[in-house]
Amino acid sequence: MSSQSSGLRHWRERFSALFQDHEIFIRTHGHVRFLRISAVWQKRVALIAGLVLFAWAGVTLAVFVNQLLTSGERAEVAAKQAATAASEARIAKYRDRVAEIAADLDERQGQLEEWKKDYFGDEPLPTDAKSAAAADAPADPAAKPLETSAIDPRLPPEAQALARLEARQEAFSAHLLAAVKGRAAKAEVAVAQLGLDPTALVRNAAAGRGGPFIPFRGRPGQADALGKSFAALEGALFRMEVLERTLVAIPSGQPAHVLMLSSSYGYRSDPFTGAGAMHAGLDFPGPLGTPILAAAPGRVTFVGQKSGYGNVVEVDHGQGILTRYAHLSGFTSRVGEQVAAGQQIAKMGSTGRSTGSHLHFEVRLNGVAVNPRRFLEAKADVLEVKADARQRVGALAAAAPARRGAR
Ligand SMILES: [Zn+2]
Known part of the structure; x- marks a missing residue:
């Protein structure tokens, strides 16, 4: 206490x-x-100055x-405004994305409904195709459903709903792909049994060879734009249709x-x-005037005379397949006529050049004569697949003019 008071006194003395x-x-x-300026006055002035x-x-x-x-408040307000703007931008982006996804899904x-209707009609897809799709999925990455993780989990509920819808759509697409592949496989076996090369047929068709081919509606590359699974589906549909149409075009009916x-x-x-000579067809001896029948559905492209063949009718069956009927005594069809098998x-x-009443029957594949025997001797199971394909392709052909008109 004494040291403190002495310290204070010391400072007062110094002051x-x-x-x-x-x-x-x-x-x-x-x-x-x-x-005279007194110390007291000086102290007062100093005090006032200090105050x-x-x-x-x-x-x-x-x-x-x-x-x-x-400035802190201002910064806070600015930050809030920026946050609001960012949030609005994000919401606008979500909204745009949602609208975009919805349009895409639509x-x-x-496209899916159209393909399903065109190729399978109103019948339900084969149920075994679903399990086949599941079994097939690992081997074919393109058939796997699209990743839906591209959609932000923080997205609004409507976007989540769209993601679920997309997943369901992909599942249906995979199911459809499996069904298409199943049918194409059947047609492929039948085509191969008839002595044709399925791979070459599809390759030729893809290159634009092999006669008139009505592909599914749509712009080229459209399926690509719709995603991998759609491109895979389009490729499978193309293959199936080429094989089925070829199967239908194969002249296996008795001429x-x-x-x-x-x-x-x-x-x-x-x-x-x-002299030795190549005989490029089969001969069918029979009575004069015996009805000559189209061996497959097609369009009559020639009615008239050809050197050596005499009176000839030619029918184009599409897929590069043509039948020629020669040594005829009369015609019952006109050029341009669509004929049934x-x-x-x-x-x-x-x-x-004929020695007696008979039919000379020729089959040409892309302009080259092939032996028609295998076609005419097609086994029952092959004919069954063929009849099946004919029904489907026929339904598709019937729907085709309307679609062409719509294009
Ligand atoms: Zn002949």
Whole structure:
């Protein structure tokens, strides 16, 4: 206590020592004046000066603090505004994305429904195709459903609902793909059993060869734009349709209800010259006027005379397949006419280089004569697949003009 009071006294003494009585001489115009400034006055002035300084410092500090606070508030308001703007932008982006996804899904749904209707009609897809799709999925990455994780989990509920819808759509697409592949596989086996190369047929068709082919509606590359699974589906549909249409186009119907000379295709001695010659067709001997029937559905492309063949009718079956009926005695069809399998197109005769009434029947694949025997001797199971395909392709052909008109 004593040390504290002595310390205080020490400071008071030091403070008092700063102020001592001063006497100042002031000379003005020859007069000398005495000015005495006492220590007490000095202390008072110093005190007032100190107070003023203190007050000024206080005001300055207050102003500074106020400014600090104001700028902080301003920054906070600016931050809030920025956050609101960002949130609005995000919501707008979500909304745009939702609208975009919805439009995309709508387009996909339209395409899926169209494919389903065109290729499977109103019948439900085979149920075994679903398990086949599941089993098939690992081997075919393109068939796997699209990743729906592209959609932000923080998205609004409507976007989540769209994601679920997309997943369901992908599942249906995979189901459809499996069904298409199943049908294509059947057609492929049948086509191969008829002696044709399925891979070459599809390749030729893809390259634009092989006669008229009505592909599914749509712009090229559209399926690509709809996603991997749609591109895979489109490819599978193309393959299925080529194989099925080829199957339908294969002339496996009897061109006349008479027995054929089964050994007549190939090299043999020419009945006129006796020299070895290629006989590019099958002969069907029978009575004059025997009805000649289209061996497959198609369009009559030639009715008239050809050197050596006499009276000839040719029918284009599409997929590069053409049948030629020769040595005819009469015609019952016109060029441009659409004919069904088994429909009469001509009458048997002996015109051209012929030794007697018979039908010369030729099948040409992309302009090259092939032995029609395998087609005519097609087994029941192959014919069953063919009949099935004919029904489907027929339904598709019937729907085609309307679709072409709509394009
Ligand atoms: Zn012949």
